[in-house]
Amino acid sequence: MGYKIQRRKINYQAGHIIKKLGDFLLKNKEFFDLFIKIIIDEKKSLMETNVKILVDRFVIAKVIKEEEADIFLKLYFDFQHYEEKGNLLEYIAQKLGPFGLEGRNCDYSCRSNFIYDEKQIGNADFDLIFFNRESAEYYKDCIYIKEDEGEFIECKTDVRTFISEELSHTSQKKLNFIKSVYQSLKANPKCLFFIATFRKNVAIYEDILKKNNYEFISIISGKELLNKV
Numbered sequence: 001m002g003y004k005i006q007r008r009k010i011n012y013q014a015g016h017i018i019k020k021l022g023d024f025l026l027k028n029k030e031f032f033d034l035f036i037k038i039i040i041d042e043k044k045s046l047m048e049t050n051v052k053i054l055v056d057r058f059v060i061a062k063v064i065k066e067e068e069a070d071i072f073l074k075l076y077f078d079f080q081h082y083e084e085k086g087n088l089l090e091y092i093a094q095k096l097g098p099f100g101l102e103g104r105n106c107d108y109s110c111r112s113n114f115i116y117d118e119k120q121i122g123n124a125d126f127d128l129i130f131f132n133r134e135s136a137e138y139y140k141d142c143i144y145i146k147e148d149e150g151e152f153i154e155c156k157t158d159v160r161t162f163i164s165e166e167l168s169h170t171s172q173k174k175l176n177f178i179k180s181v182y183q184s185l186k187a188n189p190k191c192l193f194f195i196a197t198f199r200k201n202v203a204i205y206e207d208i209l210k211k212n213n214y215e216f217i218s219i220i221s222g223k224e225l226l227n228k229v
Contacts, residue, residue: 002146003185004115005129007138009108012091017082021075022091029229030064031072036198036222038076040158048077089155090127093196096228098130099220100192101151105133109143114152116184122177127196128153149190152181159197159219163205167212175214182216196220 012019025032038051055073058064064072079085090110098106113125130151137144154174156162162171178193185191193216199205200222209217 001117002135002144002148003150004142004144005109005131006112006125007141007143008110008112010087010090010110017075017078018087018091021079022088022095024072024075026092026095026229028068028072029226030058031068032226032229034058034064034072035076036200036226040199040222046080051076086155086157089157089196089198092225093128093153093155093220096225097128097153098151099153099194099196099224099228100218101130101132101149102190103132103134106130107133107136114181114184115142116181121180121184124174124177126152126178126181127155147190148185148188151192151194152178153194153196153220154178155196157198159195159199159202159205162195163208165208167208175209175212175217178217179214187216193217194220196225198222198225200226 014020025035034055038046038054042050042054052073055064055069059066059069079088094108094110097108108128108130110128111125112129114121114129128151130153131143131145132147132149135145135147135149137146162174164171167175182191182193195217197219202219202221206219209215209219
């Protein structure tokens with residue numbers, strides 16, 4: 001039967017902090033790893049002085065070069081003044097994906113709602129949807145995917161804020177939206193559902209998803225993102 005999604009891409013200009021920091025991290029794996037450590041492992045100590053001390057340790061250990069460390073610090077502190085910080089993970093996932101969809105000629109749409117059998121499912125959207133171009137028909141405002149296949153991604157900088165033993169109302173609402181799309185597609189194995197996060201260790205959160213009957217959702221961890229850089 002196929003489905004429709006909104007046709008939308010977000011293109012950041014060359015000087016935008018999301019593009020500048022995102023491209024820097026994607027070109028410098030060691031800084032990507034350091035960035036994850038700062039925002040996930042050390043996020044309780046994000047004072048400027050503490051971040052500089054941590055970066056200096058990496059320089060002293062010769063993990064990173066001092067000149068590049070200065071560039072990273074400038075980008076990082078500029079990023080801290082940017083309100084929509086979640087956009088960085090979306091940008092990086094766009095560049096690294098797809099993560100499981102078969103086929104080499106893939107395209108994507110951002111922050112797209114989902115329409116099946118001419119009905120919009122839920123009042124939410126996916127941060128990213130990857131699909132095969134061969135199966136797509138492009139229109140002005142939407143894309144018709146002729147095959148029931150695709151990769152649907154929700155991005156959460158730290159999955160810990162989204163998934164916990166007691167799921168919040170907001171989290172349940174989003175997860176139920178994802179489940180509604182999954183059920184609309186009749187649990188087709190060619191349709192993949194992911195939560196992407198910078199957090200490296202995600203086993204506990206995958207277990208929580210399974211316990212709450214969201215076992216069809218997999219988590220793309222920070223470790224997996226790093227491995228694709």
